[in-house]
Amino acid sequence: MSEQTKALIKDAATQLFYANGFHGTSVRDIAKKAKVNQALISYYYGGKQALFESLVTEFFEGYVHTIETTLHACQDDATKALREIIERVLTYQQSCHLLARMAHREMTLDSTLVRELMSTYLRKEQYLLEQVVAGCMAQLKQNKLPVDLVVLQLRNMLILPYSSPQYLRELFLLTPADHLFTKRYVQHTQAWMKTVFQLPEKTPKSRLLHV
Incomplete structure (x- = not known):
């Protein structure tokens, strides 16, 4: 009960x-x-403050855990890991879309909670995304773009539907809570990935950098 x-x-x-x-x-x-x-x-x-912090923390725990477990599951193939991370992170956020919107909105504020989250979950997120992006570049023998720039673009694409839902609703004529939206957006994000990394139809396998 x-x-x-x-x-x-x-x-x-x-x-x-x-x-x-x-x-x-x-x-x-x-x-x-x-x-x-x-x-x-x-x-x-x-109390209310502790409940609010618990909800935001719970969201970011699930968010980072999704990236980490996917990375480990696909550590023999960096490009596969990146594809899976895109799909699983977007699906995770869609499964708790109100919480995702609330949490990402909170991150735009300057507060003690945000600083704590930045020093834990978002630093971990940055590290994991850097590993998979660097792994893709090594796997495909590409080093034309700075890793941190690609990570920034990737993260912005992953959170955009929940940090700016009104913009995406106008663009896709669907809400981020809709499963069809997630399916379409995953396709667009993975198409971006193929363009950035100039992916061939089949990519050579290579282990990710140590995670």
Whole structure:
């Protein structure tokens, strides 16, 4: 019962934080939407601030874990790893689209939480993406572009549907929450990858750099 209650609280909080922002959402609002006793929010999460931080942290834990496990699963083929990372990261964000939008929006602010996330999850994300991009360049014997520039472009493409959903909705006439959107966007992102790395139909296999 406690896990079900916690899930109800998290779902309600995500919807309200996304729609109304942190300051526009009260503990009373969350409890009412979740249909639970208000005291349970403090009991399980320690209050509104701790609940908010828990949700954002949970998102980035899943986000980075998706990249890391994919990289290890495909470590014998860097280009395959990059293709899989693109698809799995976009699919992960689509599966929790409101939380993804809320978390990426939070990262535009200068706060203690953002600085903590930058020093942990986003540094780890940068390191992993650098490994796969450098691995692709080594595998394809390409060194024309700076690794950090390609990583920046890659990351922007991965988070764009959830950091700027209105722009993508106008462009694709679909919302990022729609599975069809994710399928189409994965294809576009992988087409970008092929252009950047000038991928042939078949690429030589090579182990990634150490991760």
